[in-house]
Amino acid sequence: MSLQENTETISLPVLGMTCAGCAVSVESMIAAQEGVVQAEVNYATQKVKVVYDPKVVTTEDMQKAVQGVGYDLIIDAEKGDEKQKEVQENNYKSLKNRILAAAILTVPVVVIGMFFMDMPYGNYIMMLLTAPVVFYFGKNFFINAFKQAKHQKANMDTLVALSTGIAFIFSLFNTFYPEFWHERGLHPHVYYEAAAVVIVFIMLGKLLEERAKSNTSSAIKKLIGLQPKTVIRIADDGEHEIAILDVKKGDRLLVRSGDKIPVDGRVYEGSSFVDESMITGEPVAVAKQKDDAVFAGTINQKGSFRFVAEKVGGETMLAQIIQLVQDAQGSKAPVQKLVDKIAGIFVPVVMLIAIVTLAIWMLFGGEHAFTQGLLAMVTVLVIACPCALGLATPTAIMVGIGKGAENGILIKDAEALEQAYKVNAIVLDKTGTITEGKPKVTSIKWAHQLPEEQVLLERVFAAMEQNSEHPLAEAIYADFKQYGIDTVSVTDFESLTGKGVLAKYNGKSYWAGSHKILKDIGQVISDDLLQHAKALQARAQTVIYFADQQAVLAVVAIADQVKISSKAAVAELKSLGIEVYMLTGDNEETASAVARQTGIAHFKAEVLPSDKADFIKKLQDEGKVVAMIGDGINDSQALAQSDVSIAMGKGSDIAIDVAKVTLVSSDLLQVPKALQLSRLTVKAIRQNLFWAFIYNLIGIPIAAGILYPFNGFLLNPMIAGAAMALSSVSVVSNSLRLKLAKLN
Structure with missing residues (x-):
C-alpha cells in the first residue's frame, strides 16, 4: 500500500508569518517531516494545507518543527x-x-x-x-x-x-x-x-x-456568517431545533419569514419570496413554490415554506463560493514579495561583505588594521541597514492610499496599486454597478379616464400594492407615495401566486400583476396600451397591468435605471484602450438593452457566480490583466479571481471586503482615476526601490573602505548612520510627492 493511500488532508492556521519568505520557511520545515506528502502555505489566509500520513507524523510533530524557526501552528481543529x-x-x-x-x-x-x-x-x-x-x-x-x-x-x-x-x-x-x-x-x-x-x-x-x-480573511468570515448556526428539522414527532452541522441530506427543514436558508434544497410545501441577490445579484426577490430550488445563505422574505435538504456542508453553493474566494485570494502574491526575495539574498551578502571587510583590513590594513577593520565592519552593517528598503514600498502605498481616499477611492493594499495600471480588460456587473440596483417606476400610462376617476383608481391601485408582498409592488407603492397619493380601504384582498393580486373596492373587483393575469381574466386592452406595453418590453422593462372587470386601466413600466455616469465611464475606458465586458444574472433582453444604452459591445446574460469567475479566468488565460467591478455577494468569486477587484461603496459588505478597491460614490467615472493613481504609485515605488538599492550599492563599498587606498578616506560610522537616515528620508520624501499629483 502506498503512502498516498493512507494520507489525510488538514488545514492549520499559522502564526507569526510576516512575509512571503516566512511562508517558504514554514512550508519547507513541514515538508521536511517524514510522512508529509505535501505542504502548501496560503499566505493570504495564514493557513497551511498539509497532505500527510497520520500514522507516521502527527500535527504535534509539525507544530514543533515550525516552532523551531520562530513560528507556530494552531492544531485545535474546532x-x-x-x-x-x-x-x-x-x-x-x-x-x-x-x-x-x-x-x-x-x-x-x-x-x-x-x-x-x-x-x-x-x-x-x-x-x-x-x-x-x-x-x-x-x-x-x-x-x-x-x-x-x-x-x-x-x-x-x-x-x-x-x-x-x-x-x-x-x-x-x-x-x-x-x-x-x-x-x-x-x-x-x-x-x-x-x-x-x-x-x-x-x-x-x-x-x-x-x-x-x-x-485578509474578514470576507471569508462574513460569508460564513451568512449561514445560520441552527435550523428547524421536521421529524415524525414534531419540529426540533438542531445545529446546522447535524443537517443531513434528505432532512425536511422549516424556513420561517425572515430566516436565512441553511442549506441547498428543494421546496415541497408552502410558498414565499426569497432574496437571492447573493447568488444572482438581482435586486428583485424570487417567488418560490413547490419543487423550486433554494440555496444556502439566501434570505426568505415574507412567507414560510418547507424544503428537503439536497446539498449540505461543503457541497452548498455558498460553501463553494467561500472556497473559490479563498483559493483566488491565496493565489496572488503581494508587491512586497519582490523585496522579500531580494532581502533573502541581500542579508547574507551584507553579512559576508562585513566579514570580508574585517578580514581584508586585518591582512592589508597596516598599523591600525584591527581598529580600522572593526570600524569598517560596523559601518558596513550600519549603512546597509534595510530601513530604506523596508520603507520603499509601504510609504508609497500609504501616500497612494491617502490620495485615493481624498478622491473617494478606497484602496486596501499594495497588490491593487501594483496591478491596476496594467489593466487592459474590465468586467462589469450590471445591477448596482452600471445600474442603480433598485427597481423603480419609469412610467404609468392610463387608459382614457376622467380626472376624478383616475384619482380614485390611483388610490385603489396604491392600496393593492401596499398590501402585496411582491418586491415590485413596493416600487409601485413608493412611486404613488412620492406623489402624495393616499390609499383607500380595499376588501377581499388575495395574492395570486406568480401572477399578481386581486382586491375589491365598493363591491367592484380589481387586478394588478403580470401579463399572466390578463390571460386568466380575459380583460380587453386597448391598442394604445398594448403597443405601449410591447415597446416597454422591447426595452427590457418589466410591465405591470392594472385592470377592472371590463378592461385594462393602466400599464406600469418598472426598470432598474442605468446610472447617469455609466455611459461616459464606458466611453472613457474604451478611449484608454481597455476592453469592457458586462456580465449579469439577468435575462438576455434586459442585458442587451443595458449594453445598448451604455455602449458595451461584449456582454453575457443569465450567468451564475462561478460563470463570472470562469469568464475572468478565461480572459486571464488569454494574457489579459482583468479588473472586475461589482457590488453584490454574487460577485465575490469573480472579484477574488480578478487581478484588480473593485467594489461599489453602496454594495454588499462581502463585495467590499473581497475587493481590493472600493469606489465610495459608486460612480464608474472613478475607475479611470484609480488606474491613474496606480500608475503614479507604482512609479514612486520603483523610484524608491531604485534609490534604496543604489544607496546600498554605492554606500557599502565606501563603508568597507574601497576609497582608502586611493585617498585615505574611511567613512565614519556616524556619517554612515546619517546616510542611512538620509536614505530613509529621501524615500519618504519621494513618496510624499504623490500628494501633489492631480487625478483627472
Whole structure:
C-alpha cells in the first residue's frame, strides 16, 4: 500500500508569518517531516494545507518543527480560526503599543545624537534610553534571528539584529572605554540613535503588515456568517431545533419569514419570496413554490415554506463560493514579495561583505588594521541597514492610499496599486454597478379616464400594492407615495401566486400583476396600451397591468435605471484602450438593452457566480490583466479571481471586503482615476526601490573602505548612520510627492 493511500488532508492556521519568505520557511520545515506528502502555505489566509500520513507524523510533530524557526501552528481543529483571530488581534495591539513606547524613547536619543552629542553624560543618557528600545521592544528581531540561525537560515530580522546589536555593543564599549580610541588617535563615536531609529522604523513596517494580514480573511468570515448556526428539522414527532452541522441530506427543514436558508434544497410545501441577490445579484426577490430550488445563505422574505435538504456542508453553493474566494485570494502574491526575495539574498551578502571587510583590513590594513577593520565592519552593517528598503514600498502605498481616499477611492493594499495600471480588460456587473440596483417606476400610462376617476383608481391601485408582498409592488407603492397619493380601504384582498393580486373596492373587483393575469381574466386592452406595453418590453422593462372587470386601466413600466455616469465611464475606458465586458444574472433582453444604452459591445446574460469567475479566468488565460467591478455577494468569486477587484461603496459588505478597491460614490467615472493613481504609485515605488538599492550599492563599498587606498578616506560610522537616515528620508520624501499629483 502506498503512502498516498493512507494520507489525510488538514488545514492549520499559522502564526507569526510576516512575509512571503516566512511562508517558504514554514512550508519547507513541514515538508521536511517524514510522512508529509505535501505542504502548501496560503499566505493570504495564514493557513497551511498539509497532505500527510497520520500514522507516521502527527500535527504535534509539525507544530514543533515550525516552532523551531520562530513560528507556530494552531492544531485545535474546532477553534483554530477563532484562536488565530484572537492571537492576531492581540499581536496587533501589542505591536502598536510597543512602537509608541519605543518612539517616545527614541526621539530624545535622536535629538541628543544629532545635535547635542558633546553634552555632559550625553552618551550615558542615550545608552539608558536606547537599551530598552533595542533589547526589550525590539527583542523579537533577536529571538527570530537566533531561531533562523539555528537552521542555517537568515532573513530581514537577522540583518536588523546584527546591525542594531553590533551598533549598540560598539557604542557601549566606546561609552565606557573611550580611552581605547583616544590612545590610537581616534574619536570614540557612538551610534545609539542609529540602532533605536532602525528598530522603530522596522517595527512600523511590521505593524502595517500585521494590519493587512488581520483583514485578509474578514470576507471569508462574513460569508460564513451568512449561514445560520441552527435550523428547524421536521421529524415524525414534531419540529426540533438542531445545529446546522447535524443537517443531513434528505432532512425536511422549516424556513420561517425572515430566516436565512441553511442549506441547498428543494421546496415541497408552502410558498414565499426569497432574496437571492447573493447568488444572482438581482435586486428583485424570487417567488418560490413547490419543487423550486433554494440555496444556502439566501434570505426568505415574507412567507414560510418547507424544503428537503439536497446539498449540505461543503457541497452548498455558498460553501463553494467561500472556497473559490479563498483559493483566488491565496493565489496572488503581494508587491512586497519582490523585496522579500531580494532581502533573502541581500542579508547574507551584507553579512559576508562585513566579514570580508574585517578580514581584508586585518591582512592589508597596516598599523591600525584591527581598529580600522572593526570600524569598517560596523559601518558596513550600519549603512546597509534595510530601513530604506523596508520603507520603499509601504510609504508609497500609504501616500497612494491617502490620495485615493481624498478622491473617494478606497484602496486596501499594495497588490491593487501594483496591478491596476496594467489593466487592459474590465468586467462589469450590471445591477448596482452600471445600474442603480433598485427597481423603480419609469412610467404609468392610463387608459382614457376622467380626472376624478383616475384619482380614485390611483388610490385603489396604491392600496393593492401596499398590501402585496411582491418586491415590485413596493416600487409601485413608493412611486404613488412620492406623489402624495393616499390609499383607500380595499376588501377581499388575495395574492395570486406568480401572477399578481386581486382586491375589491365598493363591491367592484380589481387586478394588478403580470401579463399572466390578463390571460386568466380575459380583460380587453386597448391598442394604445398594448403597443405601449410591447415597446416597454422591447426595452427590457418589466410591465405591470392594472385592470377592472371590463378592461385594462393602466400599464406600469418598472426598470432598474442605468446610472447617469455609466455611459461616459464606458466611453472613457474604451478611449484608454481597455476592453469592457458586462456580465449579469439577468435575462438576455434586459442585458442587451443595458449594453445598448451604455455602449458595451461584449456582454453575457443569465450567468451564475462561478460563470463570472470562469469568464475572468478565461480572459486571464488569454494574457489579459482583468479588473472586475461589482457590488453584490454574487460577485465575490469573480472579484477574488480578478487581478484588480473593485467594489461599489453602496454594495454588499462581502463585495467590499473581497475587493481590493472600493469606489465610495459608486460612480464608474472613478475607475479611470484609480488606474491613474496606480500608475503614479507604482512609479514612486520603483523610484524608491531604485534609490534604496543604489544607496546600498554605492554606500557599502565606501563603508568597507574601497576609497582608502586611493585617498585615505574611511567613512565614519556616524556619517554612515546619517546616510542611512538620509536614505530613509529621501524615500519618504519621494513618496510624499504623490500628494501633489492631480487625478483627472
